[in-house]
Amino acid sequence: MERIEHRACFGGWQDVYEHASGTLGCTMRFAVYLPPQASEPGAKLPVLYWLSGLTCTEQNFITKAGAQRYAAEHGVVLVAPDTSPRGDDVPDADGYDLGKGAGFYVNATTLPWARHYRMYDYVVEELPALVEAHFPVSDARAISGHSMGGHGALVVALRNPGRYRSVSAFSPIVAPSQVPWGEKAFSTYLGEDRAAWARYDATELVKAATEKLPLLIDQGDADELLDLQLRPQLLQAAAEAAGHPLYLRLQPGYDHSYYFIASFIGDHLAHHAKALNA
């Protein structure tokens, strides 16, 4: 593991690391923000994992969201991985919504994708193990993300009871099995068996979730993708039917951009810090 960026930020350090991922079979980058508290002797800080959306790398969140200020306030480490396997050996597709930059946080089962496209296992297993071995962190974890990454955060939390103290999402794809982006990605990475899709669909998973971890979701009502790709009311109906706590906040006038994320990331950090530091 090699540190390739190291920049002072709000009294701590915004770093980027590169490592050989066994899960993904390629070289990966991830960002780590270490707040000022991380340099105290014996520090063991909680971690918030952030999953980014389509086309993003580990850079988007750390340059645009302004989350470091709040992480420094609350003493929370931020970890932001890339959104797909990378490199010349990794298969790709035309378009921004499949292949590189569009891993959809699944373990692919079809060819040629199955060899490298295993972002679910990377996010749930390999990355936390790496982070917990090399940084001054505890095993108190939270997870959040945006759009495709909001989908990833919800799915990862719902499928792993006890592993995360809190979960939130901005503008998530809540029902990928029922919208064009998800149908395209899942039929490509998972094949045509919709039972396999359900294991990566928050609206399906919430129906049987044993741990009632509250879901905090912010969604802009001027989001250009709201009706076609996001459809939060599908998750809302499923959560209500299942008695699963969901705090869905429709934010008037906000769109799908990082200006929206920046405006409310402070609320999300406070939400996670409360659970992580409890």
Place this chain on the structure above:
Amino acid sequence: MERIEHRACFGGWQDVYEHASGTLGCTMRFAVYLPPQASEPGAKLPVLYWLSGLTCTEQNFITKAGAQRYAAEHGVVLVAPDTSPRGDDVPDADGYDLGKGAGFYVNATTLPWARHYRMYDYVVEELPALVEAHFPVSDARAISGHSMGGHGALVVALRNPGRYRSVSAFSPIVAPSQVPWGEKAFSTYLGEDRAAWARYDATELVKAATEKLPLLIDQGDADELLDLQLRPQLLQAAAEAAGHPLYLRLQPGYDHSYYFIASFIGDHLAHHAKALNA
């Protein structure tokens, strides 16, 4: 004037406008952040102008600095212009430090630059007139910037007593006549007469400034450009000799990036808001 971006942000609006600039003889873009207070009836808010550094457009500051949060707190409008004239008719040069993206906030007097490269007049005259005619703002102005833009902010404030209530800079080029970037730009845009250079050099201007507007400067001590291009001690010596108030803060560990700006832009907004709302 046409609005080409309009995004909700911290309860206000982060907009981008395009207009035909008479001063520059080309189409220009500038960003405007209107805080929530701007939508109140009869609002007349103060304005902070932000000048960006080499290679930047109107986008860098609005996507990376996280200034909107503080502008919303203080009720200050933010205006961020591009860094040079633009378009196919505008002469350019090889390299990032001359030509497009590198206007250096001067009025060029040499050929082929003199026709379009008049960023000084654009920033001092045309842009504020446009802003004050079209937005709910008062004539209370402040100015700040980064690197080449920090140079611009200091020069513009020092040359126009009474026009700005406050001035600050991040990592500014304080003595362009004495460093490689400035020598290259000034000899190209202004010719070899160093008396002409002095009118765009904060270290020269501070010697004769009649208005003792305090200069707030943040400078990272791990800035990779500190010794070659920035050299704040040259301004410090001149300000001390002239009795001009200068608050130069060397920030340990910080570099030249927007992570540095984001970490301290809240302090600068507070500094400007105090002067603007006094």
